[in-house]
Amino acid sequence: MSMLDVHAAALQTINEAHHTFLLKYKKIARKVYGFTEGKEDPMFYRSLIEAILPPDWSVELISCGGREKVVGAYQSFDWTEFPKKRICFFLDRDLTNYIPPEIDIADCNVYVTDGYSIENSIVNFGLCERMLIEVFKVDKISGEEQVILERLFNTSLNSYKLSLTPLMSQILHWRQKKVVAPLNNVNLSALFSVEDGQLAVKVGTDDMLRLSANDVGAPSLDAASYRFAEAQFTSDGNCHEYTRGKYLLWFLSAFLASVHENSSKFCSKIQVTPKMNVTVGSKNLMIYAAPRARCPQTLRSFINDNYIDFIESGVHAISASG
Known part of the structure; x- marks a missing residue:
């Protein structure tokens, strides 16, 4: 079976954005990862996040194409295999104050915008x-x-x-x-x-x-x-x-x-x-x-509590040396 066949088979069993993540993920790279809703969201979030990360670190953001697909990506993870604070999810609040979503996630590595969107x-x-x-x-x-x-x-x-x-x-x-x-x-x-x-x-x-x-x-x-x-x-x-x-x-x-x-x-x-x-x-x-753009305080705190905490924890260094 070719690699293309392997990828096609994987897409039928897991979330497409999660599959993209698996292709991009590098355990020992100086990278953190994130999932966003819209195709233009990574442009905003990357600038805001990388201004806070150490100079030798970067963020890889994957656009999912909607809230449901971000939620699906989150649900596809086996969190015993990946450090939560390295992989974050960014959701628009949208109109959820009026219409609660049918499927939602609330976790330490999930950011919801203060207003409708970032x-x-x-x-x-x-x-x-x-x-x-x-x-x-x-x-x-x-x-x-x-x-x-x-x-x-x-x-x-x-x-x-x-x-x-x-x-x-x-x-x-x-x-x-x-x-x-x-x-x-x-x-x-x-x-x-x-x-x-x-x-x-x-x-x-x-x-x-x-x-x-x-x-x-x-x-x-x-x-x-x-x-x-x-x-x-x-x-x-x-x-x-x-x-x-x-x-x-x-x-x-x-x-x-x-x-x-x-x-x-x-x-x-x-x-x-x-x-x-x-x-x-x-x-x-x-x-x-x-x-x-200036980073909202809630997003800054979220980045510090997740990405920065992961970087400073030394987990990455242990993985690299191990």
Whole structure:
């Protein structure tokens, strides 16, 4: 039997992501391992994790393609054979505060994001400011102008989260009814714009529900159903922390572009729009945002309690010498 046959047979008996892990795993390498949900999650988590690991260590992250597959990967492990603190699992909280998952895991080596996803913890003015300076070349802002810009960013971001309540309520309804709705297809630019750093809401609630439903090919909520869904969504006092993370990235991209295009209004020392060396938009924003994001405290503690504890325990050194 060829190696390809062996791998094909293995895929039928174990989780695919776990199989990928077995191909990549090196017992004596200076590596730790992790499983994430989305295909773009490793980009964020790798930058955040490797900033904390010792310089000669790295993390190998495997994208599973959804919460259920991450859970499946966890359940595929024989934990008598692998050190738990070396192999971690990263889950989005998503809307699980409202809809508990059918299958879930809770263990010391399982991290659940504070908000909807990891993006909710990193989209803030600190990241915005770094990107303005380092990517968009808006780097001559005075201290006073920085304070004004930070206030504008926070006000617009909070207004954006609040204005997304109808859409998030409808998404909650779709999830509860198990309606297939590809949420990446929502055209946020038809619903919002950012002009001179200020959020503009283009449509009312009814149109927001209708347009977003058309975008994803799902039924729009009628008035009574919407009132019920909105009451459910807003029943959690932290509901706006469960705004979909990728929608926050759209806002960050729009805000950055708005400030860059009108940089002379925000910075008295800028007369001409700064030239950028790269083209940045909502589709490739993560490439530039990930290495500039600050690690959430809960994730930092999780990394220290697992990866760092494993490294400092000397288990790896014992395995290598053994």
